Amino acid sequence: MSFDRSLKIAPSILASDFANFGAEIEAVEAQGADWIHVDVMDGHFVPNITFGPSTCAAIRPHIKTVMDVHLMIAPVDPYIQAFADAGADFITAHVEAGPHIHRTLQAIRAAGAKAGVALNPGTPASAVAPLLDMVDLVCVMTVNPGFGGQKFIHEGVAKTRELREMIGDREIHIEIDGGVDPDTAPLVAGAGADVLVAGSAVFRGGSVSDPAPYGANMTAIRKACS
Numbered sequence: 001m002s003f004d005r006s007l008k009i010a011p012s013i014l015a016s017d018f019a020n021f022g023a024e025i026e027a028v029e030a031q032g033a034d035w036i037h038v039d040v041m042d043g044h045f046v047p048n049i050t051f052g053p054s055t056c057a058a059i060r061p062h063i064k065t066v067m068d069v070h071l072m073i074a075p076v077d078p079y080i081q082a083f084a085d086a087g088a089d090f091i092t093a094h095v096e097a098g099p100h101i102h103r104t105l106q107a108i109r110a111a112g113a114k115a116g117v118a119l120n121p122g123t124p125a126s127a128v129a130p131l132l133d134m135v136d137l138v139c140v141m142t143v144n145p146g147f148g149g150q151k152f153i154h155e156g157v158a159k160t161r162e163l164r165e166m167i168g169d170r171e172i173h174i175e176i177d178g179g180v181d182p183d184t185a186p187l188v189a190g191a192g193a194d195v196l197v198a199g200s201a202v203f204r205g206g207s208v209s210d211p212a213p214y215g216a217n218m219t220a221i222r223k224a225c226s
């Protein structure tokens, strides 16, 4: 995978039909998704539970693009190998998930995946300054993690601008996660983000049997950013 800073949309399967992930992924990719965002929640780091490595392994063959696994779990380290073995391309851990984010990022790369670090809305951009040479992606949370369909937190725009400045020429993606829709996407894209995660704004109005709205929703986000 060569580095590419063009705008990418990463639909979050959190907003899709949990009984039908394989078909949902194939439908949203056919409608133009660039990456597939996979939200793993443990009911401990965040107040919601989704699924773990075995579900990730099961959906992997359905993903032709990029499998972007967002770990909202603590601890992280005991599970890194399992998510890498499940076929994750990117594994993103939260800087708030434990005392040793540096070790966690080393372990993600050692397991053969690209390493991402996520920042909750209450964490400043400066938290990743010591980590910039060991990450492939910084994820700016623009909601408090745990649930889809929440309201975009606007402080993330200034944080994105600050990160873009810090990152300079380094080959690091800036991903925005939470409340992305045609109104908020241009703000973060303009501030320097290149990966936009969107759950409800992509999956709303469509289904596996009627997937055209997925494409129209992604087109609306892209158009708003152009």
Ligand code: DX5
Binding pocket: 012, 014, 015, 037, 039, 070, 143, 144, 145, 146, 147, 148, 149, 150, 177, 178, 179, 180, 197, 198, 199, 200, 201
């Ligand atoms: C929130 C998750 C997000 C979520 C985004 O904890 O990390 O990826 O699916 O959902 P929307 O786009 O609906 O805010």
Ligand code: ZN
Binding pocket: 012, 037, 038, 039, 070, 177, 197
């Ligand atoms: Zn996410």
